[in-house]
Amino acid sequence: MSAIELSGVTKNFGPTEIIRGVDLSVRDGERHAMIGPNGAGKSTLFNLISGRLTPTAGAIRLKGEEITGLRPYEINRRGLSRSFQVTNIFPRLSVWENVRCAVLWSMGYKYSFWHNVDSLADVAERTESILRQINLLERRHFSAGVLTYAEQRALEIGITVGGGAEIILLDEPTAGMSVAEAEHAVALIRKLSEGRTLLIIEHDMSVVFNLADRISVLVYGKVIASDEPAKIKANQAVQEAYLGVAA
Amino acid sequence: MSERAQTASAQRSSGGLLATAARYGIWVVLAALLLTLPRIFSSSFTFTMLSLMGISIIFALSYNMLLGQTGMLSFGHAVYYGLGGFLVVHAMNTVTKYSLPIPLPLMPLVGGVAGLFFGVVFGSVSTRRGGTAFAMISLGLGELVASSALILRSFFGGEEGITTNRTKLLRIFDWNFGSQIQIYYLIAFWCLVCVIAMYALTRTPFGRMCNAVRENFERAEFVGYNSQLVRFFAFCLSGFFAGIAGGLAAINFEIVNSGYVGAEQSGSVLLAAYIGGIGFFGGPIIGAILVTWLQVMLSDITEVWQLYFGLLFVGMVMFAPFGISGLLMMHAPLWRARVLWRLVPAYLLALAAGLVMLTGASLVIEMAYHLSTKAADGPMMSFMRVAFSVHSLLPWLMAAVLLIGGYFFFRSSWPYVEGAWHDALMKARERGSAV
Structure with a gap:
């Protein structure tokens, strides 16, 4: 069964068709990269899958279950978590609290107003383990807003994986990073996506070909391969549309 | 168990005991303070003032559950306070009429339940959106209820309101709650309970997610939380505590009228919370105490006290947006590094300059007020026990000199304040303090 399955998904903004009938299947447990030129609709597609936007037509299934039109929190509770291209954190909360917020729901504390959040050992343990993995344990008392850009990107990933979702969507996690920072981030992503399904938007081709088990190419709102x-490298249509025809 | 292990476990438990004492100590101190306050200041005027402060603290903290904790700016919080008050008065009158065995100290709970109920009803509409939409809806609902209060006379009692008699309920421990001191203890008890409950709430998963929704409601949805529901729960609970405050006010005054649910009451709680500082749990407590004190004291000194009150608010918004608690917390690192005293001379200088400026401004305000509204009383007035005529030039000149001179004095004192801050910070860093 596919982790994510899109069939005939379209999205219009007014008269403009941004996503023009996408069929896509992300297999369970694979690392799947989404590439395509700027404006192809990659982020829009992420927004549709994660519930930020509702498709105009078509169906989206998560582990075989239809999720079209569900709210973001409903989709998240079904096991899908995403990061954002533009850093999307809780800026005036501490680094620790940022990750803890992401941990709480999945550990069953939900809207509890009868637990003292600071004495929840299981939550503290998970939060600490995530902070250690994203290398921010030392910075846990700082406000998230004062972190460096690369640290905020790492925190963004930490929040995304905090809830332990089986399916992770990362939207350009290495954008704006230096080469060294990007390498570090890729190693982190590789580690964190171990045993999960990963769908990642990425512009850096070396990252894509290094990390991905499979690649989908989105051009003008359509998956062309x-x-x-x-096989993507060798694909004629992809070369013409995106990679540029090899000389 | 070996001896060493026993010592270790004894140390652990004493460490645990210390931590527990530190955790609950503050509440014990607070309770002791509330019990001893009336013994230190034993005039009935003080009891009244302290009672008003207690009510105001609960109300301001309940308001901050919305504004400070969840990021919801409400212009109609008096609705839940006032409806709580009305329900309590009706409940008291019913209990008296049928001689039901319910004592007065439980009555505030009726207000709480009423606040909760109307929080559920109105909140289900108003919390669907955050931000500006929520603020506008809260304003509209506030006006709706305030105007209903004048129309639905059987429930709200019209202009004159509804009265009650708190001494007619079932007595416990032979307290009839006729005297202000007994009412003070009743309010102090509920104030302590509510403060502890609201503080505890900030330490729960729900309380933390309120902060998350305030910071970034969209991201909260992508980690599994329905922000709308978080806002709704916060709103209902806030209504509950506001209702308790309103109930206590009804018991205290033995009358409720349309003013309880009105815009002035809603505005006043916003000011109290904001002046105290919405960023810290204790901020609204400070604000409630200060604003209540000002409302009582200033209104005795000057008839245009609301103008000063407004100036204070504008000043806080412009120069200290984190309120008094924000200003205090700014000094905390210096206090810990034991360099705070270094600021004292510069602060005294700036304070002197500020007072000169304030005196000038106040003189202008009072003279203008006298001229415009008290012309019939003749030109003579007194300011700080000095009598003079508003028609002579000298007092106006004096006022101008004080105001303008004070302004320049204040401005020239500011570099000293900045310098003192710089020195204190340097000194603190020298001592290895992380500031």
Whole structure:
């Protein structure tokens, strides 16, 4: 069964068709990269899958279950978590609290007003383990807003994986990073996506071909190819549309 | 168990005991303070003032559950306060009429339940959106209820309101709650309970997610939380505590009228919370105490006290947006590094300059007020026990000199304040303090 399955998904903004009938299948447990030129609709597609936007037509299924039109929190509770291209954190909360917010729901504390949040050992343990993995344990008392850009990007990933979702969507996690920072981030993503399904938007081709089990190419709101990296590289249509025809 | 292990476990439990004492100590101190206050200041005027402060503290903290904790700006919070008050008065009159065995100290709960009920009803509409939409809806609902209060006379009692007699309820411990001191203890008890409850609430998963929704409601939805529901729960609970405050006010005054639910009451709680500082739990407590004190004291000194009150608010918004608690917390690192005293000379200088400026401004305000509304009383007035005529030039000149001179004095004192801050920070860093 596919982790994520899109069939005939379209999205119009007014008269403009941004997503023009996307069929896509992300297999359970694979690392799947989404590439395509600027404005192809990659982020819009993420917004549709994660419930930020509602498709105009078509169906989206998560682990075989239809999720079209559900709210973001409903989709999140079904096991999908996403990061954002533009850093989207809780700026005036501490780094610790940022990750803890992401942990609480999945550990069953929901809207509890009868637990003291600071004495929840299981929450503290999970929060600490995530902070250690994203290398921010030392900075846990700082406000998230004062972190460096790269640290905020790492925190963004930490919040995304905090709830332990099986399916992770990362929207350009390495955008704006230096080469060294990006390498570090990719290693982190590789580690954190171990045993989960990953769908990632990425512009850096070396990252894409290095990380992905399969790649989908989105051009002008349509998936023109979805295959293994080697076959994508060799694909005529992809070369013409996106990679540029090899000389 | 070996001896060493026993010592270790004894140390652990004493450490645990210390931590527990530190955790609950503040509440014990607060309770002791509330019990001893009436013994230190034993005039009935003080009891009245302290009672008003207690009510105001609960109300301001309940308001801050919305504004400070969840980021919801409400212009109609008096609705839940006032309706709580009305329900309590009706409940008291019913209990008296049928001689029901319910004592007065439980009555504030009726107000709480009423506040909660109307919080559920109105909140289900108003909390669907955050931000400006919520603020506008709260304003509209506030006006709606305030105007209903004048129309639905059987429930709200029209202009004159509804009265009650708090001494006619079931007596416990032979207290009839006729005297202000007994009412003070009743209010102090509920104030302590509510403060502890509201503080505890900020330490729960729900309380933390309120902060998350305030910071970034969209992101909260992507970690599994329905922000609308978080806002709704916060709103209902806030209504509950506002209702308790309103109930206590009804018991205190033995009358409720349309003013309880009105815009002035809603505005007053906003000011109290904001002046105290919405960023810290204790901020609204400070604000409630100060604003109540000002409302009582200033109104004795000057008839245009609301103008000063407004100036204070504008000043806080412009120069200290984090309120008094924000100003205090700014000094906390210096206090810990034991360098705070270094600021005292510069602060005294700035304070002197500020007072000169304030005196000038106040003189202008009072003379203008006298001229415009008290012309019939003749030109003579007194300011700070000095009598003079508003028709002579000298007092106006004096006022101008004080105001303008004070302004320049204040401005020239400011570099000293900044310098003192810089020095204190340097000194603190020298001592290895993380500031």
